[in-house]
Structure formats: C-alpha cells, structure tokens
Amino acid sequence: MSEDGIKEIEENTEKVNLESEMANDEEVDEENDDITIPELPEGKILELRLLSNWGDPNYIGLNSVEIFTSTGERAVVENITTNVTEYTGNLESLLVERIRCKDTEKMWCAKKSPENLDGQIILRLKFKESCKLALVRFWNYNASRVHAQIGVRYLEMNLDGIGIFRGELECAFSADSEFTPIMGETVLFTTSESILELIAVHDVCLINLPEEPIANTTTLELLKADHLTPYRPSTCEEKDTPNTPTISLPAPKFPAALSCPPTGYRHDVKVLHLELLTNWGMDGLIGLTGMELVDDRNQLIDESQFTVVTSDGNKEQTAKLFNGRNLTRDPQDMWLVDFDSKKPVTITITFHEIVALKAISIWNYNASFEMSYAGVKASKIYVNGKLFKNIVFRKATGFVYFDYVQDIVLDPNMTENEHSSSKSGSSPLGETSSTLDSMESNLAAFPESVNILPNIKNDLRTSNNLITPPNDTDIAKHMWLTALLPNRCARVFFVFDVQTYISKIVIYNY
Template sequence: MADTSENSPEDGTDCNGAEPMGRFEIPELPSGRTLRFILLSTWDDPHFIGLNTIEVFAANGQRPEIERVETNAKESFGPLESLMYEHGRWPCTDPQRMWTARCDGMTEPVYIIITLKEDECIAMIRVWNYDQSRVYALRGVRDLRIELDGQPIFQGEISCAFTSNSDVHPMGDTILFTTDEAILEKIAENDVCLVDDEVVTSSLDLFAIDPDTRVTNSPSTTSLTSAIVHRPSTGDRKKLRSASRGAPEERVTGAIAEMSVERPSVAPVVDVERDVSELPSVKVLHMELTENWGSPDCIGLTGLQFLGPKGVMLDATGCQITASAASETAQRLLNGRNLTRNRDDMWLISFAPNGPPPRITVTFPEPVPLIGICVWNYNASPEMSYAGVRSAQLYVNGKPIMGSILLRKAPGYVYFDFVQDIAFNKCILFRPLSRPNTRSINGFIYQLQLLSTWGDEFYIGLNGIEFYDHQDQLIKVHPQNLAAFPESVNILPTVNGDPRTSENLIDGVNDTASASHMWLTPVLPNRYARIFVIFDLPTYVSQIRIYNYRKTPERGVRHITISVDDLIVFSGEVPPSSQEKTALLAVSLRE
C-alpha cells in the first residue's frame, strides 16, 4: 500500500531518520533527461539501503537508452549499472547482481542519477526492491522520491520485496504517468511482466499465505494506477466510460496504504437528537487512560474531536490540551490529521500498567455543550496499534461519566476511517459479556480478505454479505459500518458512475442477477481486496453469509479469509455462482 508521506534524513542521522513531506500531483507524461532516485528510508535496516532493478519506459513504449548511471553513495556493493534492466535477466536474489550502499553516517539521502541519451517523455517506471533474502529484504527502499530534471514526479512508499522463498515471482512497484491506452499497449509489447515472463497462479495454498500477499492471478506490479494495464472493460463500463481523462492523480491517489473509504463522522451510537438544554456544558474535559491493547511499555492516541449538538463537529481552535506526560506533543491530538500512519502526527508516552494512569486535559475557551467525542486510536503500524488505549475514564468538569469506557484498537493501516464515536449518554462500558454466554464471536472489526477469484485476473466481486447476531437475528449493517478496499471499479481512472459500489453488499438484495445490486472491484497488483464491517461497540456474530458474484461467475470470490480484530476465524473456499443461481457460503462463528 503506497504511502505518499516521504522521509528526509536530518544531518547525522541514519537513513531512517525521517521527516514527512507534502503531497503533489503525479504529472502526465513528464519530459526530461535526468532521473534522480532519492532513497529516503529502508524497511528496517539502519546501515544499508539497496535496490534490485529499475525499469523506465518512454511514451513510445520502448526503454530509453541510458548514457550513464551515478550515485552519491560513498560505499556501495555490486555494479551500479546492474540496476538497469537487461533483456532476458529477471530481477534476482543474487547479491552480486544487485546494488546496495551504506547509508548510516550520510549527511544527505543516498540517491541514484540516471542520465538518458536524450530527452524523453516518461510513461512508466518500475522499481524492483532489494531481494537477497527475507532478512536482507529489509535493506530495500521504503520511501522513495523521483525527480526528472529537478522536478518531483513521484514520492511514496515502495513495497518490501518478496524473496525466492516465496511461492510467487519477485514483484516490482509500477508507477504510471499516463492512462493513455495506446501508450499502455505499446509498453505492454515490451514489458517483461506482461509478455515474456508473466506468472499466473491458478491455485492458492491457504496455509502459505503471506499477510500482505497479492491476489491470485494478478500481474506482477504494485501501484494503483498500474491496475489498468491490459484491464478489459466490464459490460457496464462500456457505456459509462468517461469521455474526459485527466492526469492519473486526478482520479487515483497513488497511495494505496493511505487510501480510505470515508465513513460519516457520526455513528448510530451517538444520539444526535438530544435537546441542547440536556447536554452537559463542558469547560474542562479529562481523559484518564487506564489500559492499552497489550503493548508492554507505551500508550498513545492519534486524534480527538468533539461532538456538539446534533452531532456537529466543533472547532477545536482555541482549545488548550495538556497531558501528564509529553504535553509538548499532546497538541498533535487536535491537529486534524487523524487518518494517518505518521507517528509524528500522534501522541505516545511511556506506560506502566501498575503506575498512575496518564491523563489528557482539554480546556475549552468557553463552556460548550457536548454530546460526545470522536477518538482515533494509535495507528502507527499493525504492531504499534497495540499501544492504543483500550479503556479510559472520562471526566466532565471534574465529574466522572459512568465507568471506564472501551475503545476500539486501530487497525494499523488506513484502508478506512477508523474513528470511534463515544456518546456521553451511551458510553461503551468496559465490561464485555463473557463468550460462554453467547457461544459466538465478539469483536469490533470484521475483515473479509478476498484472496482469489474463480478465474478472472482483473476483477473480483460479491453479490452481498449478511451478519447474524448471537440470537440468529440479522444485524442491520449501515453504510457507516462498511468499508471496502478498493471501494469499487469506480476508483479506476477510466470508470465513472458504475452502479456496482460497496453499499450494494448490504442492500439486502443478494440472490439477484441485477448488476445494480452487486459489488465489483479491481484486482490490484500485490494487494488483495478487503471488506471491513466496523462497529463502535463489541458486536457478537454467530454467522456470516456470503453471496458470490453472479453476473460474471469467474469474477466471484474463490478463497477467502475472515478475521475478527486481527484473529483469523475462518479460511476456506466460496462456491462459484452460475448464471442461473447465486452461490451462498454460510460461515458459522459459534464454538
């Protein structure tokens, strides 16, 4: 998942000393002669940074001729020229045929300059990351900036490489600078990933799935815009294709890891109809953090916002926020940058379970009526999400509000808005029911990972999903409880207004042949599609029913994994639909 925040090491730091930088639009067919690849950080190696191969394609579909390749690295290993793709040589795991350099002690980031023989219009760049082994793959580049004649044309995150120990071929990250189909066809004629060495996996070993493995039958590329290469039009797209086409960044963010499906800021748990006179007038709000999600020594949050009458977000300008520790960084909680994995936008302090609980204090300029608060838990990574707050005690003007409340763990990524709304009159008390009373699964976030299709390489879809509670009653899933990644085929630059959106998954019309009641999304290289059902309070589910895609059965889901709050509870195969019948998989979550 590409992250468009970029790192820039400070003087004297290692290559992972990072500073975020702003966003920009990927240009359409930038022209120039000198490419500079600035290697800003690694995946986890403090001393070395490296790459396997770089491929460049011009607007004529050919690889431009290279005049020279240079670097500012003081100490490097492997020939620098080996970075450039050679016909017949697939990027390998031989360290003698890759390039790596020492990055610790550098006063500026390591960079590589590729000078072309003449000016070219750049249509595509593919970067193959360092791939010697699973351990040394951490030397690979994580944050990368590319400049053409001094102008930035890309900034973002490069995937950590798969290795020879994987069941799939090594993969490269593809960056497109055009959506012109004629140019993409020319590139496809010369692209080793699409012609000579295309790898198509026909089956999937569910016991050997890497947590972030690509979807079966996907091309070996990773950027979102690359998903349109050789992608056929769907039946509904032919009549809905937009006549206009802008630069790739106008429709596609280019940052998969940070792409999110926005949910309304007010979930059903918040009572927005209360009379203003009934609301507490808050001058000082205290939040006492009593427990985290399991991290042994730290606790933190990403952001806070405040809900006024009728669920309106209040402006936090003028609010003073302090904390019992690290008060100087507590202001980050009110900076509004909540959908992020950037720890510089979060607040984190040391935490001892047996010590005094940390406290956050928000003082409003004037007393304001509040119905609740919005909380974004700590979200720096899936591992660090366990430093997020699990239970907290709220105080309004010094008086406690009921008992300790239960906060949802953040996912560690930004595939959806992970905000949790806490209403003062409906606090989620920290005393969940015991599982033996229900004999069903209990959790906040239910995730369906769609790992492969029944044969289609480009699209995957479902007719619908249903969730049943511990009394076998249908749970009403609202649009704000649902998120899909990718949201639908409408994320593609060439698609606009396709009716097969994610909300169709919960419209209740599941046994149907009508495309307007189905969901379809592109198969992204290096990624599998995901569906999230997110609750603001722990919800017991006894059964999940999955209705497979019927319009084109080959696009239906085949292998699926279901997890609840990071715990895998089911892995199996969804039967295929036919043109006449919608296939149904009923997954029991009872003990």
Template sequence: MEVQGDILDEFLQQQRSGRQGAQPTPCREQPEARAGPDNCRDSGDPSDFRIPVLPYGRHLVIDIKSTWGDRHYVGLNGIEIFSSKGEPVQIASIQADPPDINILPAYGKDPRVVGNLIDGVNRTQDDMHVWLAPFTPGKSHSVSIDFSHPCHVALIRIWNYNKSRIHSFRGVRDVEILLDAQCIFHGEIAKASGTLTGAPEHFGDTILFTTDDDILEAIFRSDETFDVDTGGPCSLPCEEPLRRPSTADGDSEERPYTQAGLWAQVPEVELPCSAPVSEVTTPEPGVYHGICLQLNFTASWGDLHYLGLTGLEVVGKDGQALPISLHQISACPRDLNDLPEYTDDSRTLDKTGTWRRAPPHPFLAPCFL
C-alpha cells in the first residue's frame, strides 16, 4: 500500500476541526493487497516495495539496520500496535537482541530494558520508560514481539529514542519490519526531537496498513496519544545532579559509558546587569579595530558537562584569516586536563588554530553551570 503523507494525521485533523459528519477522503484509492517477500532485501528495487494492506500474523520483528549517527548505542521510547478492530494489540511477550546495555561489563542494573517499550509511557525523557542497547555496525539488532492472538495489523507507531537533543541520535533510522517472516515495511523512522512538546510526528513515525475510514475512526477513539496536552512541556521530578561522565577519546573505538538517570534540572542563570555600552563608530561599517577578542560561552547544545570547539578563525577586512599563535590564546577552564581524572588528554586549546583543521582535532573543556 502506497500512501502519500499520513492519512491518519489528516483524519485526526478533520476530527479535531469538528467535521464529525464528513468522512475524510483517502489520498488515493486503497490498492489491492500484495504479498510481500519473506525478506525485505529480497524485494529488489526498494521503490517497487508496497506496504501490504492489513497484514495478518502473530510474531512481529523490527530489524534495526542503523541509528541516526550514534556508533555505540541504539534505543527506542515505545512501540504501539493497533489491529483492524481499532484496538491496541494485546502483547504476550517482547524481546530484543541484544537485550539491553546490561550485557556490557560495566552495567548490571540499568533500568533501560526492552519491557519499557510497551509500558504505555512514550512521550518521555525518563530512563525508566525507554530501551537502550549496545549498537555495533554490521551486527544484528532487533526487537521481537509476540501477540496474544493472531490479528490483522492496521497501524504501528514507533516512538524513537528521545532522551535529549544530543542523545536522540541513538534512535533507530533504517528498519525492516516482518510479520510472521513476511516483510511488511522497510524504510526510515524519523528522529525524535529531543524535547517533550509537539505532535506525534516529532517523536518518530506512524506506519499505516489501511486507509479504511471506519478502522481509522476506531483507532482514533482508542488512541490515548491524542489525549495528551502537547502545548507545554511535561514536568520532570527533581533528581540529584548527575556526576560528570567520562568522555571517550575521538581516536578510540571504545564504547563510552552512558549513565541512567534524569537530567539534572538546570536553574536559570541570571546574568548581572552590565553597564550600558556606548555605541561604537568605525571607519568602515562592520569592521572593528582592537587588540583583544573575548568569546563568552553562555550555553552548550544540551550537554551539562562539557563544552568544545573544533576550531576558531578570525577574518580581517581583506577577507583573509588573521594569523593566530598559541601564545595569543587562553581559555578558562583551559581544557579537560584541569579535571583531576584527566592528565594527558589531547583535546587541548592549541587545536582551535583554524576551522579548516579536520577532525579528530577538537578542543574540549569542562562546563560548569
């Protein structure tokens, strides 16, 4: 079945607009059901693949092929499945391979286990309601679900990993979904936003296996997702501040440690009022003259512990980069070696000499809030 856009979103939009008397018009007529191959990779040209209409079965496998960029971990927030009756499918068991990060030597009681995917708490950043497992490129990664009874599947909603904007890159990207060994979907799952506000499409993807109006209306009546107020952020309980995690060197393939627990709430920092700055007039608009350039960093892109740069370049009025020597640069804190647990980390201030310096040559320093 090939559908342009999301027919369920269109249907729900009309429901919310009060058009109770009118039925939504599908994007196109419902095609005939086509039996999918036993394996998604046997389908040849991906453009020839058609999502089957109301596939029937009992054993569902989500085969994860890639993440949104994280090389070490893969995770999900939740999975919802609705039958052709418009009701949530009753799940008998759920397993994952690898099961979770507790198979790694450094873990043992991490709460991010696969059972969290079906606990009904999906719009969250709480580690008690998500799943996280080690990811190794080229290896098998999958989630397997057994239904209590065979049924026709009408909708699958995948809530991607949503811990934060940074950690959302651990979410699944390319997947293949099989029902009783028959391929029913292969494609890309949207990355989660890393926030707690927004519509469901900001947290993953909804896969439809029907455009039947009666089934969609039945799903709408039993779908609790749209009962959640998406207008404001959910309040998270206070937790003790997390200890600063260790950071893996960029040259190493070592899997970095990931710590479970809620993000520490960051208090709003009130900067002291500074004296009014007199307007600066320059001989040429946009060109300033001086001897000391100071950059004050007030926030990172979400990391509570570290702040870094790949390089820094200052361009003169002729468009050429100004020469900068190491003795002309200082930073506070200077780099990671200011911390007691670091002594010879290579991500030092001299790596900021130019933006054109290719990774892995970044500068990294501890961040104090």
C-alpha cells in the first residue's frame, strides 16, 4: 500500500475517533444536565417528553394527568397534541378525572415507531392562559399487571421551553390490586401550606376516594402470648387458617380480666426517660414514627395512664408518638424535631400510678428512604431516674413491606431476639457457628406468598416455611412460593431487635 493510502487511513481513523469522543461528551453533558425543580414555574405550554416505559417493547402510555395551579384550582387546558400518529384512546382522556380506570379505551398509549424509537414521544398541553404550576400528578398506565409495563418510566417536563422536571415514575399495578398507589406520582412545585390547602379543596383524591382500611387477617385466637403488641399485623400467614371475610378493627383494648397471666418478671415504673443521643446521619433532625408501652400481661398501656413531655415542648408533635399510626410513611403521623448532637433530645413519660412495665415498642422514623436517616440510632433509657441500658435503635427501611417495630424488653434475664432465619428454606449461623433459632417475628417476606393473588386461597407454601424444618426436602408444602410482580423483586427480611452476628447463610432453593 502506498504512503498516501496509509496516510488517508490514519486521517480517517483519527476523524472517527474524534467524532466518537464528541458524541460521548455530548451524551455525558446531557446526562449531567440536571434540572432543578423551580418554585411555581409560570408559562402557557407544558411539554411532556415520555422518554421510556417499564419494559413493553411496542407501546408507552399514561392513564391521566392532573395539573393544579397556585390558586389551588385545576389548570384549564385549551388543547392537547402529540407528535405520534398511531395511538389508542383519546388524548383528552388524559385530562379526565378517571384515576382508577382500567378500561384501555379510556387511557392513552402510543405505539412506538421507527420515527420515535429514541423515546421522543411528546405531549403538548396548551393552557387557556398563562398560569403558575403548583402540582402535577401522573397516574400511570394500569390496565392489568402485565400491561402496567406500558406505563411511563422516565419523563421530562418543559414549560415554555424551560426544563422544570426530569425523573422516574413508579410502575402502576392493576387498580383492583392491594399495591395500587393511593395518590399517583406527584411532582410538587411549591411547599407553601396555604397553596397546598387550596389544592386540597379541589383535589378529587382527597374528596371522592374512600379510605382504604388496612386489612387485619388475624383473629384474637391466633395471638401468641409472647407477642408484645397483641394486634401487630402478622408477616407470615397461618397454614390452616380457614376462609374468613377480611375485617378491619381498631386496636383492641383488653380488660384486665381477659389479659394473659403476668410473666415472672416485672419492672415497677413511675418515670420512663429516654435520651436520644444520635441519629442515623441526617443533619439537624431526629424523630420517631411511634411508640407503645407493654405491661407484664402483654397488654398495651393506654395513653390515659401517663403523660409525655419532650424537650422541644411541642405538645402537638409529642401526641404523634402515641397516635397508633405506626405502619406508615406519612410524615404527618410522625414525630420529628430539631437535633443538635451536643444537646440530646429527651422524651419523659410519667405514669399516674406505678405500672409493671415489660417492654417498649419503637417504630423508627420512616417517611422515606432518605428521611429514615433522621431516625434515632443511639439512646439511653432511664427507669425511675436510674440508667437502665444503652440501646441502638434499628434504622427504618423507608417502606412498609413489613412491620418494622423494635421491641425493647426490660427483663434483664430475657435474651432479646437472638434470632435469625431458616427457598425451600434458609439457615443462618451465628458467631459460634451454631444455627440461630428463628421465630415468625424475625421473618418478613414481600410478597408474603402466592396467596396474595386473587384466585389463590390457603396455599401452604407460605413464608414461615423458610424458618421451619425440613429444609432439604422435595415436598412442596414445606417450601415457600410467592408471586413475582411486574418490575419488582421478591424480598425476604430477617429482622432483629439487637445487634446479631451472622457468619453464614445456607439457602435451600425451591
């Protein structure tokens, strides 16, 4: 080959490499071009760019979009257009208050085509007049569990050509599912309480939707004496439970005559004092979701029998500690105060009469994964003015797949939860290489089993099989089987009330 030919090849190679580097730089710049959510952005044309879905190869779609302005009212949309030519449903149906609809004709989805395979499916909403956006809520496509994958995953919003949001929407589930999101996916452009109160007046979610009670699938006969909180939701189903209608009950108040016999140990308490020393890393805040006090008969001590004072002096905040709403992610139901590591936050509980206190049940701060770092970590517990013990509180998870309660037992002779667990099963080994004993209170699975599916009842392959022998078996009733939900992984949690050493976990697959 001539020198001119070699030189031409080298020049072409250098050109290709340069173009490749420029393309990569542009891609990085685009990824790093973060959008800061503005306060009450104002404009007339809202552009929604649907960048990707949850896995469907052919379609992408939405159920509906709700838009509220700074006046609290819904924005008046003059017209809505799209750049795609092939779609099902009516574009105007996106603006109808039909948030729990499963009819595909009343939702909207576009077919991906060679022209928009890059994800540039655009919806343009033109308002009747320029307005300030306060809240936008998306209800994702949810015709069925399978078709939920059509729903939008990554989305970008531009108002009059200026980016105001880029992020991920949750995958929706069928509207008759227990996993249906209650409030859709909300993007807030304000934190003004006055504006949010105005929105609440016009918000169909808060006006028309009935409250969905938490199902209580246990009965009083199934309560075990060693469960500290009598009405705590079970994280494992009983195998032989007959078909019974689902009921919703308030926390039962048991008279003394029906209580369990007192345990051998009792701790007579007049004043219970907690010093909260550190949190899990959040700067300037510390909090709890809730507390419960349990007597020597394993019964809850009613809040009428004591008074609570916290160092911040806010009685309204303090009341949230004992409001009974502990399995929640709603920050309005949680106790959160300012925190300075040099000055511990205190909670003082004074009983009107001396009580036999057996245990304290704690739910750590759980508003979200990020805010769970505001939960209490290190604490000192004083009983009648004397230091009882130093406690490390377990960090909350940021979700409510299981009851994340932590029981602090006051009996010094009682081993606090030295438990871990046993796909037909699992067997964790402790620090001394002996198998840790496990109880159902240490285990939580989500989804719990195939019994969550509409047409399956009393399947024996429930999660408690994970910790009960035999493990090395081919008999299905001794195994665990659960449903695999769209875009979700099955989870198994082993939860301890004290720090526990685990050296090895042995897993027996299905």
